Amino acid sequence: MLAEKQVFRLQGLSCTNCAATFEKNVRNIKSVDDVNVNFSAAKLTVYGNASIKQLEQAGAFDHIKVYPEKMKAPTIPFYQKRENQLTMLSLLFVMIGYVFYFQIGEHHALTIGTFLMAIIIGGYDLIKTGSRNLLKLQFDMKTLMTIAVIGAAIIGEWAEAAVVVFLFALSEALEGYSMDKARNSIQSLMDVAPNRATIKRDHQLIEIDVEDVRIGDTMIVKPGEKIAMDGVVIEGNSYVNQAAITGESVPVEKEDGSTVFAGSINEEGALVVEVTKSSEDTTIAKIIHLVEEAQAEKAPTQQFVDRFAKYYTPAIMILALLVIIIPPIFGADWQTWIYNGLAVLVVGCPCALVISTPVAIVTAIGNAARNGVLIKGGIHLEQLANIDAVAFDKTGTLTIGRPVVTEVKAIRRTEEELLQIAGALESYSEHPIARAIHNKTQGMRLPEATQFQSFTGKGIAAVINGVRYKIxxxxxxxxxxxxxxxxxxxxxxxxxxxxxxxxxxxxxxxPNVKQQITNLHRLGVSNTVMLTGDVTNVAEEIGQETGVSEVKAELFPEDKLAYIKQLKQTHRVAMVGDGINDAPSLAEANVGIAMGGAGTDVAMETADIALMGDDLSKIPHSIHLSKRTLRIIKENIFLALLLKVVALLLVIPGWLTLWLAIFADMGATLLVVLNALRLMRKKDR
Structure with missing residues (x-):
């Protein structure tokens, strides 16, 4: 029997180490079978039974608050958060302490007492957690900081210890603020769809929660309202802004039979919609779920950083111990080198390194989702940056996927008369070619046709105004x-x-497909190829119009798959298709990109990346975003390590102080976070 699944939102989850500790504490609850903490999305999944009180007790060490998944966690302003208020109070005591330091001396009881108050107020949670970790021989950044603060106090460096505590608390506060900003990419998606819908039942209009709306209900959407549920229009005509779902900047016309998505905005006329999906299965709900899962998935670079940090922290502790022991063995002052060893511990905190990759991945995936591109994990984001060949399906991908009238040539009549006759003859046909003529003659006054006669594989005949015409x-x-x-x-x-x-x-x-192919070439994609089952001359004509560098025609699905395998031997390949008949090729490519993910569940499930609309411009945009993300991740890792090395080198001449060490650590953390947050400003190209 499967254990009950419970999903919660978290508030106050401050760091990856805290997330790991919280997950371990929840797993220790007897009624819990399994647990998963998604740090990036601030989300908790519990298999088993656990009350919110039990979960909050498990997270009490980090003041974590727990809320049901469907309940929006309250937003607490930065200055109202308890930990931030304590940080500011700690700063006040540090400033007062320094007044005493210069007025009555650093060893005066009042000076020491004031700095001690700053340490207790700003560092109580830090020292409590760090001491517990030390007893369990768990070495993380809080353990290193605790050793450094206690050590500084023991050797009488009260001012330094107080400054270290304040700067670390400030660093934690700013890091938390930055992660909240990155998580807002998900929160903004959650706020897209309204919580209530207007439903017509028993000839009455009632407003109910979306969770209570049933499939098959009739939903009324007034002009200017957000659409609350996915459905199909059964009455009315309007233009709907669905940018939040598909990334399309231009409103889309909706009429009888059109699909509408929860979270899109009805701009003009009233619509009557038949609900086709429950609230948890709407397209926007699936996007949110997939984005959260994607942000939790670790990219290869992040996996490397995590492995590196696992060995890095013990190495720093050994280095600090050597700094403390070796110089005094050769006659140096013990107190000086104990101080230097503590400074090494502080500057060696891997905080900046650990956060360098996830904050960039979270921000980039959120940015892509807001632009109508669903990237299903950091691994696909990284792989996309290295793509140098893109293969496209033709029909419905490079082309609009439906025939249109391209030329009208009249020999005996005018073009308008010829189209009126063609429209009348095809008025009852639903063949795709007939629909092309329907679209061309829309708005024309068509004559009445009677006595229809169909000739299989040839055409249609009918009588119009007493004359028998054929098409x-x-x-x-x-x-x-x-x-x-x-x-x-x-x-x-x-x-x-x-x-x-x-x-x-x-x-x-x-439209603009040739420009998008050109954009791909500019981004370093050397080979763009069209794969199609269509005849060669048609394929080559489309190939010339689109500007692809290679055309492969008259292919079966297995031929497309074989070609992708061959292309992978010399290139890193992305395959772009509709997510259904191209599924084998999408799966085989280094990165599979499905078009029109908002229209089909299959497209959202099959590919690594889903373009929620049918906009090819999202492909160059996504590749550009991925390249920029990878560059920022590399910059972050380089910055984090460079500042550590520079600070550690200052130990040799004895210039590294405790406050300078924490300042270097905090500076590195802020630099990598602010660098990553630049991805939030990346707009669609």
Whole structure:
């Protein structure tokens, strides 16, 4: 029997080490079978039974607050948080202590007492947690800081100990603030969809919570309102802004049969919508879930940093011990080198290094989600940065996926008359080519057609105003002399006696597709290839119009898969398709990118990256974002290690003080966080 699954939101989760400790404490609850803490999303998943009181007791060491998943955790302003208020109070005592330091001396009881108050107020939680870790031989950054503070107090460096406590508390506060900013990318998604919907039941309009809306309910959406549930329009016409879901900047027209998404905004007319998904299964709910899971997944760089930090912390402790012991063996002053050893402990805190990668990954994935791109993990974000070949499916990916009328040629009548006859003849057909003519003749006044007759594989005939007209391919007009046409799909229009003209129909490239292919080439993608099952001449024509560097035509799905395998031998390949018939190729490519993820569950589940709309410009945008993210991660790791090395070198001439050590550590942490947060400002290209 499967254990009950409970999901909670967390507030006050300050660091990755705290998340690990909290997870361990929750796992120790007897009624809990398993637990997972998602630090990036501040989310807790418990398998088993645990009350909020029990969970908050498990997180009491870090003042963690626990809320049910569907309840929005209250936002506490920076200055109202208890730990931040204590930090400011600690600063006050540090400042007063320094007044006494210069007025009555550093060894005066009043000076020492004031600095001690600063240490207790600002460092109580730090020393409590660090001491507990020390007793358990768990060495993290709080353990190192605790040893340094207690050691400084023992050797009489009260002022230094107080400054160290304040700067560390300030660093923790700013780090927490920065992580909250990064997590807001998820919170902003959660705020997209309204919590209540207007439903029509028993001929009455009622407003109810979205959790109480049932599939099949009729939902009323007024102009200017946010759509509360996914559904299909059954009455009404309007333009809907669905930028929050698909990233499309232009509102999309919705009419009978159109799909609408929770969180999109109805801009004009009223809509009557049949609800098709429950609140937990809406597209926006799935996006939030997948983004949270993606942000929890560790990228290769982060896995390396975590492994490095695991050995780095003990190495720093050994180095600090050697700094304390070796110089005094050769006659140096013990107190001086104990002080230097404590400074090594402080500067060696791996805080900046540990946070350098996850804050960049969290921010980048959140940025992509707001732009209509769902990246399902840091590993895919990193791989995307190294892509140098992109393979595209043709139909529905490079092209719009439906035929349109490309040319109208009248021989005996005007073009308008020819289209009116074609529209009347095709008025009852639902064939894709017929729909192309429907779209072309929309708004025209069409004559009435009767006595329809269908010729399988050839076309249609009908009587209009007493005259029998025909529309179809060359086989339907085999007894007539046909004008030469170079297009592949041609519909001739005429009577039994003559051909009056023709229309050509073709699938068209998406708008601006050539510009997006050019953008890919500029980003270092050397090979762009179109894979299609279409005939060679049609494929090559589309290939020329789109600007791809290579065309492979008349392929079956297994042929596409074989080509991707071959291309992977010399390139790092991304495959772009619709997520259904291209599933094998999407899975085989280094990165699989599905188009139109908002329209199909299959696309969202199949690929590594889902473009929620059908906008090809999101591909260059995503590659650019991934390259920028990888560059920032490398910069962060370099900055974190560089500042540590520089500070450690200051030990040799004896210039490294405790406050300078913590300042270097805090500076490194702030630098990497602020550097990563630049990704929040990255807009769509």
């Amino acid at each position: 179809g391919n060359a086989k339907l007009f085999e007894e007539s002399e046909l004008p030469p046409v170079s297009a592949n799909t041609v519909l001739y229009i005429g009577t039994d006696d003559e051909v009056m003209g023709y229309v050509t129909v073709a699938d068209q490239p998406r």
